[in-house]
Amino acid sequence: MKKNLGLLLLLITACVFTYAINDRFLAPVNIENLLRRTALFSLISIGASFVIASAGIDLSIGSMVCLVGTLFPWLSSTHGWPWLPAIASLLSLAALLGAFHGVLITKLKLQPFIVTLCGLLLYRGIARGVTGDQTQGFGIEFEGLRSVALAKLSFGGLSPIAIPGVVFITLAISLLAAFVLNRTRYGLYLRAIGRNEVAARYSGIDTDSTKVIAYVVCSLLAGLSGVLFILDVNSAQPSDFGNFYELYAIAAAVLGGCSLRGGEASVSGVIIGSALMQVLRNAIVLLDIPTQLEFAIIGGVILLGVAAEELVRRFPRRSAASTRG
């Protein structure tokens, strides 16, 4: 947590700054909105951080969100599947595709960038082809299911704001992810592989399956968030649903302390990183900044954050890295 102090300060600064200019920032409906979007984006970012910790990358996250998110209403509304088998088979598909990435990367030794870049093109293409590029949604069906994912809990009025249901789903998955990364040998192995894969292999770690699991986790979380995203928005265009989400996920993971060189992962950092990006997007709306500038502003702030983090990190390292002969 100490490592994420700078990021947390940046998040608080962004919040205070936005609130100072427009006090609607703290309106319950805005906070609920922020919480929901942070929860959704945290899910894909946690997945991305597993892959990044292994010194890999997954560019197919956004297309995976699109594939699962558009095929779910397509299966259930258009083809009349009950929701449970629809979700189960789509999540299995996502996991299978993740395993496919992992096997291509570990056994065929293809580069993660290339494999998942092809995934990015493939899955969106398939989603658009299968759905005939038509807008997908549930209409007025699945009210019950949608309310499970989106239900707002106010704990009988104890909480001043109603907390969206997805927040609890993300919270549970975050705790599980943090447990796996910090308390199981899997997490130890994942970081070891990210730092030095050759030495990890010589130490007796099954590096291939450790990496395959990371890609499965990433695709599975992308698929799960695809389900939650579509339940949230209820209407999705296969041509742009989930566009650029992989970049949001990677940016949040990097902001949260995952080095693209591998070997680092922090779930709390990733969540703060996701929150920062959502606050920035929110601020652009609240501060009446032209939305065309959204990417420019988010890009600028991420660059600033990462550069500041690197400078802060370099201070203690310079003294520790005394190369003596």
Added chain:
Amino acid sequence: MTYLLEARGVSKSFGGAPVLSDVSLSLAAGEVVSIIGENGAGKSTLAKIIAGIAQPDSGALTLHGSPISFSHPREALNARIGMVHQELNLAENLTVAENILLGREPTRLGALDRAAIASITRTALDRLSLSIDPNRLVSTLSTAQRQMIEIARVLSFNAEIVIFDEPTSSLSEEEGRGLLTLIKRLKSEGVAILYVSHRLPEVLEVSDRIIGLRDGKNSGEARAASIQRDDLIKMIVGREIKDIYGYKARKHGESALSLKDFKATAWHAPTSLSVRRGEIVGVAGLVGSGRSELLESLFGVTIPESGSIEINGAPADITSPQAAWRGGMAYVPESRKEQGLILDSSIRENIILSDTRSPQSLALRQSAQEDIESDALISQLGIRCSSREQRAGSLSGGNQQKVVLARCLSTKPSILLLDEPTRGVDVGARREIYSLLFKLAEAGLAILFVSSELEEVIGIADRVFVMCDGEIRGELSRERLSEHAIMSLASHHSQVAA
């Protein structure tokens, strides 16, 4: 006598920790001066300051009597001071010529002048009598050839002073001797050489003068012709060490590891050998004779071509390093930084990394037990560190090697394989590693090691296999061990000067 280069009162500290304090040194034209000392004594830092890679906090350097101060290695090169690095500094994906001229490619009308490049490179290679094609990619060259290219690059700046940092540490004995011959030739051409090494025999052979460093301070200076080896060791460690090995005969038990018609690669000849409990068996040979490949396939890093392995009398199927650890083997690989250690992880995380349980990944970590286990091994092996959480990469070479050994011991193996167990390790830590190996053998561990240092092989092995061209050419019992006996089996034509 006027000196070409003088350093006076040079001090340097990293993050508050002094690495050099008040060190002085002088070097005359056509002179070879060696700097000796343990790892961490400040040898490389001193060399880097002279080569402009590091800057001193205080102190003065003079060249031809006038003060110099470099902020970049390029300035040192332009002042005709060049350094040949321990870990060679070449761009592997460029050609020999491109590397030699990197950063100062001759141009004509803004385009590369290929004729000039070819002629400069040719001259540089000819000076070292190298017959390497200038258009070859550096990645296709052997370590020894790459070192020659780096020397050629330094000399192409008309260097008056060439600094060598542990130049023989990655060369075979034969290649090392070639390098020493070259250094003597450069010296006769008037080049001044600063030679950083902890290999005493070669230091004694090549130097005119020897300067000792201990804990960042000058610890002595002597003419090579008038000093004994024991005095050199005293200069390094500050005490007398008569015999750094301390070999004692042990009893050997049943066979722990045995290979039958084991072919590591298609190129290797079938090998049959066995190592008994409590026995230390060495594999000697020149670099490239197939020793490391034998250990790697034995440990499952590569899949052997054919043959069988028996561990403690039972057939073992070793198809991955994971299977090898589970089968009771442990391995100290050849390259500590690439294969042995996770440099960015803590000492603790490195020690506990190997796990023989199955399935490994699902196991929960018990931090209290990890702490106890790593602390016990840190003290058993005498790893000098601030705490178990210190980054492994910040340790000295000897302590890093002890961390790799600690990981091996953490799985309580019955067989220990080591490849170059003391490469880049200072005399003090070497002695500790040897005495640890003896203790482990005494306790019944079977040890099989590969080493390019004949003295080490003779110093610790009970029995030695000599390899040449992928084949075991002979077996020598302890009584028959000598440098001559090993070299005559190891060389291609079965003839070598004594």
